[in-house]
Amino acid sequence: MTDITGVLAKADTNLDASLERLFDLVRIPSISTDPAYKDACRKAAEWLVADLLGLGFTASVRDTPGHPMVVAHHEGATTEAPHVLFYGHYDVQPVDPLSLWETDPFTPSVRELSPGRKVITGRGTSDDKGQLMTFVEACRAHKETHGSLPCRVTVLFEGEEESGSPSLKPFLTANAKELKADYALVCDTGMWDSETPAISAGLRGLVGEEVVVTAADRDLHSGMFGGAAANPIHILSRILAGLHDETGRVTLDGFYDGVEETPTQIKAAWETLGQTAEKMLGEIGLAIPSGEEGRSVLELIWARPTAEVNGITGGYTGEGFKTVIASKASAKISFRLVGQQDPDAIRTAFRDYVRAHIPADCSVEFHEHGGSPAIQLPYDSSLLNTAKSALSDEWPKAAVIIGMGGSIPIVGDFQKMLGMESLLVGFGLSDDRIHSPNEKYDLQSFHKGIRSWVRILDALAGAR
C-alpha cells in the first residue's frame, strides 16, 4: 500500500469536474430495451471510450449483434498487484411514465432533497452510470496523483444489462483470454444504509417470460358475443392468479427444487441489521409483506424465489369505455431464483402450467426474456475481507455482508466462464428509485464512492 492521502485529496478537488463528466454521460438517453434509442446506446459507448482513452487506457467500442461493449486496458504500477476486471453497464431503463418525472430524466442536475442532502437526478444516475463513473474517477485520481494505477485494470462496460444481456455470453466466450483477470469488481449494487457500505454475497437469478393469449381472431362486441366467446383477459387472469397459493408460495411444479433454507447463523446476522417490514415497506407506502408467509422481509428479498407479473395489457385501455372482448391479452412475468434453481426447468414448468390452462380453441405464444441462475459468493475470502476493511475506513460505519434481491447474471458468467471471483460493491440507496420516475444518486454516494474505489484499488495492490 502507498500513501493514498494525496489520491483522496485529488478525488475531492476533482469532484466538480467528475460531476460534469457524469452529467455528460447521463444526457445520452441510452435505453437499451427500446430500438428507438439504438444510436444513443452507441453514443454512450463512444463517450466512455473517449474518456478512458483520455485517462491513458487502450480502449475501444466493440460491436456485438446488439448494443456495443466497451473494453479498455491499463497496466498497473507493479506486476505484483492483482489484475482486476471492472464491470458496469451504460444502458438505462425506459423512462415511462414521463409525466411523473419532476425533472427531465436526461437533463441531470444536483438538487437538495432535504437539508444537507444533495442528490444527482436523472435516469441512470444510480443504475448504473453514476456507479460505474465512481470507478473511472477513482482511476483518474490515482493516475493524476501518481501517473499510474496501483493494479492492472481491464474495464468491461455493456449496453444490454437492462434488456437481458443477450450479447454478453458470446462476447465473454469470444474474448475470454483478453478479459480474464484475477478478480472481477462489479459496481451495480447498494449500501445497507447511507452510513453503512455493503458487499453483496448472494444474488437472485432471473427468468423472464412474456405470454400472449389469443382467443377469437378479432376483437368482439361484448354485447354480441359476451357470455359465449372466450375472453383472453379472463384466461390470463386465472393463469396469473393461480401462480401463487394462499400462503404466497409459487405453485409451479418443481419450483422449489434446489431452494435450500437459509443457514441459521446467516438469518441471525440479518436480524441484527434491525430491518422490519414496517420500515422497509413503509418507505414505499406499504406495510404488509405480500410474499411467503412466516419469513422476514430480508429473507424474502435475499433468499427466497418469487414470481412477479411486471406488466399486463389487453382490450381497451384508453380513456372512457369500450365494450369489447379482446382477441389477445399479454403479460410479462419474471421469476427471481435462489440456490440451485434451474432457469430452464422453471421456464418449462411455467410454459407447461400456462398451456394446461388454455382452452382447446384458444392459443398461446411465449417470448423468452433472459434467464440466469442465482449466485452465492463465499462469505469469507481474502478479496472480500480486503474490500470490507477498505470500505470501513471510508464510511462512518463498518461494511456489512448482505444478500441481494436483484439479478446480476454477469457474476455467474465470470465464475463459470472466466473462473473469476467477483466483488460486488455499490453505493446505491433504497430510495434511489431505480427503474422508476425520478431516479437519483446521492452526491455522497458518488463522492465517497470514488474515494472507496481509491482505497479498494490501493488495498488490493497491497494485499499481495
Add this chain to the structure above:
Amino acid sequence: MTDITGVLAKADTNLDASLERLFDLVRIPSISTDPAYKDACRKAAEWLVADLLGLGFTASVRDTPGHPMVVAHHEGATTEAPHVLFYGHYDVQPVDPLSLWETDPFTPSVRELSPGRKVITGRGTSDDKGQLMTFVEACRAHKETHGSLPCRVTVLFEGEEESGSPSLKPFLTANAKELKADYALVCDTGMWDSETPAISAGLRGLVGEEVVVTAADRDLHSGMFGGAAANPIHILSRILAGLHDETGRVTLDGFYDGVEETPTQIKAAWETLGQTAEKMLGEIGLAIPSGEEGRSVLELIWARPTAEVNGITGGYTGEGFKTVIASKASAKISFRLVGQQDPDAIRTAFRDYVRAHIPADCSVEFHEHGGSPAIQLPYDSSLLNTAKSALSDEWPKAAVIIGMGGSIPIVGDFQKMLGMESLLVGFGLSDDRIHSPNEKYDLQSFHKGIRSWVRILDALAGAR
C-alpha cells in the same frame, strides 16, 4: 296504405346519391369517448341537421354538457297516421389498433367482399351511421315521390351512445313533451342472417365499471422489492379470476337476483333457428362456448347475464422487458343484465367484492361507466306485427323475433320516461366487425334497409 311502388323506385334511383351522403357522414371521425374528437362530434351533428333541413324537417343541434343532440320534426300527410320518434346515434367507437385496418376507417369505400357481395367500409358504417341513414333516405324517397311523409316523424340522434349516454336522460326529461310520440323506432340492431330480417324483443342491460388498484406509492424494482411488496397486477388478477366459478357463473353476491329462466316455448323457437356454437363461434375462430355450462349460445347471449373484462393494463407493456412492480393496475369491466337485475345493486355487489379482496395497505378506486337495466319488449303487439309483415315483404325470408346480446339503454328510457313502446329493427350482420378494425355494412343492408323503412312507415300509416 298508399301505393309505394313509386317510393321504392325512388329509393333505388337515389342509391348512388344516398351512398355519397353516407360517405360524407362517415368521413367525420365522431369518436365520442375520446375528448380529442369533440369538434368532430359536433360537426357530425351539424351535418345531420343540414341534411334534415334540406328534407324539409325543422332541425337543430341541441347542446348538452357532453356531445350535442340532433332533434328534427316533420308533419305527416294525415293526422290519422301515428307519430313516430326515430332514434339513432352519430357517434362511433375508437379505431385502435389502427394498424389492423385494411382501409382508412374514415375514408369510406365500396368493396367487393366476395363475388356479388358489396360492402361499405369504414368506422360507423354499421354502428350506427349507415343504419340511421337508411331511415333518413327512406324519408327522402317518400318526400321526393309524394311531397310528404306518411307519418309524422320526430328524429333524435345522440352523440354519446358509445360512451354511456351520460346526457340522454336529462335531455329526455327536459324535452319530454317535444319528444313524446306514439312509437319509437330504433335502428341499431342486426338481421338474423343476410336473407332474414329480425326484430329484437329482448335487450340486455349494462353496468360499466373501471377499477384502479394501487399498492406501493411508486413503481418498484422487482429485484429489490419482489416477494415482499404487494403487486397490484396480482391483486387485480385474483379479483378478476374470482368473478366466475368453474361452471362459468358469476360469483357476486345476489348477481342472479331477478334473473328468470327463459320460457320453454321461446327457447324452442330459438332452437328452430338452427344456430350452434360451432357455427356462431366458428366465424370468429373459436369453437367452445365459454359462459355458463349447459346453455345454448343463443340463450347465453340473449337471455343470460355476464361479467366481461373489456380492458386491463398495468406495469410495463412496451417493447422488451422491464423488471418493475407497478404502483397501479386497472381494468374496465362490464356486466350485461337480463330480466329484473338491478344495475345499482350489481354495481354495489361488485365494489363490495373488490374491496373485500384489497389488502389492508393497498387501495382501490372505482369509476362508473353507465348503467341500465335489461329490457323485454312484448313478443306480440300491433307495432311488432305490422313491422314484421312489412319486413317480410321486402326480404327473401320472413322476419323473426329474436333476443339481443347488446344494450340499448334508450329503449328502457323511452318506456319509463316517455311511455313509448319501441320497435327495434336494424340491418347489421354478424360479420360487420362493429367496435373492431375493418367495420363494414353490406351494400344490400343499406339499400334494402332504406326500402324496409319505406315499407314500415307506409304500413304504420295504414295500420291506424
